[in-house]
Amino acid sequence: MEGAGHTELSLNTHDSSLHTSTVQRGSRGGARKPSATPHAYSEVVKPPLHRIHRADEFVFDRSANLRPSEADRVMRFLSRAADKGMLWWAAAVVLTAVGGRARRGGVRGLLSLALASMLANGILKPLFPRRRPTARQWASVLRGVRIPLSSSFPSGHAASAAAFTTGVALESPVTGAVLAPLAAAVAYSRVHNGVHWPSDVLVGLAFGGVVASSTRRWWAVRSEDPADLGTAADVPALPGGEGLLVVVNPGSGPGDDAPTDEIGAALPSALVRTLDMDQDFAEQLDTWIGGIQPHALGVCGGDGTVVAVAAAAVRHTLPLAVFPGGTLNHFARDAGVTDIAGTAKAVEKGRARHVDKAVVVTDVAAPAPFLNTASLGGYPDAVRLREKWQPRLGKWPAACAAMIRILSAAAPLAVTIDGQPVLIWMLFVGNGRYSPADQVPMSRPAITGGMLDVRYVRADRRASRSRLLFAAATGTLGTTPVYVRSLVPRLTVQVDGSPVALATDGEVVADARTFDFRAEPEALAVYRPQP
Structure with a gap:
């Protein structure tokens, strides 16, 4: 990554006198160049940097005197492959x-790499110039x-390697551990191939790690730990799934292929039914x-299917077994049911816990239950556009295009929240407690306690959007x-104007002017394997 945009010199023509950072002043104010001996730099470095450079020379010489081997080919390849971060971009793919x-x-790693490279090459190198090894x-x-x-200080390759690997490790420790030896090899290759002092590499590694770790301050790492649930529920144990009705939505998931066979193999006595997408879900279930x-x-199925079946389970006082089968599976992940085998085991053992459910009552439609979130503002409109464009663009491209379109034309929403008039850009209501409290919510530590996590962005403050972006960055x-x-x-x-769209668990359910949200503590019993 280092030296982007700079002319490079070949090994045999590199002239250390080109680096003005090593020039000393004579007794009469004139400039004199250091000698061209291999370790001339140590003669012009003042304590305490002198000791560091002497250690650099010792380690550098030991590396330089290693016998030729196939490792030379590997080190050369890695050093070149990591130029401009190309190795890490390939890893991200x-x-x-x-x-x-x-x-x-991979996403966090690339962002960390970009920040570390920009700071190392754009700020640290000009501020702390150092001559490279002769x-x-x-x-x-x-x-x-x-x-x-x-400048040799710090190593941009090392900073980029550490930043990318640390960023990956924050989200996936196992993947980060796999990449760590590769990052270490790239960093050492810069010493092995004679373009950096060892201390340049060590500082680059530390700097890249710090930059990647700092991203947690404004982009929280989503916890993979299951949420805290309510009290233990007294539910029937169903060996082989005897007496269990499993409802499958064939349209859920990225491949539109529900794992019906896997459920049947895990619980052979269960009765599996497939929803008809052209009929009302509630009527079919009842x-x-x-x-x-x-x-x-x-x-x-996905979260929308889960909430529909959960509502039926509450109506008929039945426990619910959730088999992950959607694209995101927010509720299943938070409830601690991450695979079909785990859910099947809980069903056979009769292990379940209570969870909270939430509901929103509007002035135009029947009460709408939700297990995850509800929202007003730009998000419901973006969902509608996504559904309109999805047949032509695909789900994720349509979702991105819809969000950009809505945000570019967003207008403040005049509402009254619990009797207080306020202008907002958007309103978020979560079932349970979401985390972090002072950042964009990324995970849910608890689906119990009978509380709604309410967040909204005010539009009646000067430069509110700019201040919001600055605070997020x-x-x-938490302080803005x-x-x-x-x-x-x-x-x-209460919306002070025309009806606005309401979205619950990713689905637009109504256009209304009055919304009454409430938590229903421990309303649903969910089969869950023991942690």
Whole structure:
């Protein structure tokens, strides 16, 4: 990454006198150049840097005197592959294909790399210039790379390697551990090939790690730990799934392929039914439950399907078994049911806990339950646009395009929240407690306690959008007056104008002017394997 935009010199033509940072002043004010001996730099460095450089020379010489081997070829390849971060961009592509935590790690890693590279090359190198090691002839023809003219301190390659790897590790420790030896090899290759002193590399590694770690201040790491649930529930144990009705939504998930066979193999006595997408979900569920009289309900689908079946489970006083089958599976992850085998085991053992459910009552439609979140403002409109464009663009491109379109034309929303008039850009209502409190919510530590996590962005403060962006970038959302957060059991919102859209668990459910949100503590029993 270092030296981008600088002319490079070959190994055999590198002239250390080009680096003005090593020039000393004579007794009469004239400039004199250091000698061209291999370790001339140590003669012009003043204590305490002198000791550091002597240690650099010792380690550098030990590395330079290593016998030629195939490691020379590997070190040369790594040093070149990491130029301009290309090695780490390739790694990010692989992590994106892997998906899940690794994909999130790749995104954070690239962002960390960009920040570390910008700061190291744009600020630290000009502020702390240092001459690179003197060019030399190597015993191995596979050793050595072209030497940039930029400052040797710190190593941009090392900073980028550490930043990317640390960023990945924050999201996926296992993936970060796999990448760590590669990052260390890239960092050492800069010493092995003669373009950095060892201390340049060590400082670069530490700097990159610090930069990546600092991203947590304004971009929280999503916890993979399950949320705290309520009290233990007395539910029937169903060996083989006997008495369990499992409802499957074939349209959920990235591949539109519900794992029906896997559920049947895990619980062979369960009755599996597929929802008809052209009929009302609630009517289908009530008909099946009335005819079959199951002891428990199961659901395989995304969050929208889960909340529909959960509402039916509450209506009929039945426990719920959740089999992850959607694209995101927010509720399943938070409830600690991350795979079909775990849910099946909990069903057979009769292990379950209570969780809170929330509901919003409007002035135009039936009460809308939600297990995760509800929102007003730009997000529901973005969902509608996404659904309109999805057949042509695909889900994720349509979602990005819709969000950009809505935000660019956003207008403040005049509302009255619990009797207080206020202008807002958006309103977020979470079922349970979300975290972090002073940043954009990333995870849910608890689905119990009978509380709604309410957050909204005020539009009636001067430069509110700019202040919001600054606070988000600096990790100070908790102190800015434009970002309001509270925990309440109930919330009433009155829109002072035309009806606006309401979205619950990612689905737009109504256009209304009055919204009454309330938590329903321990309303639902969910099968959950023991932690």
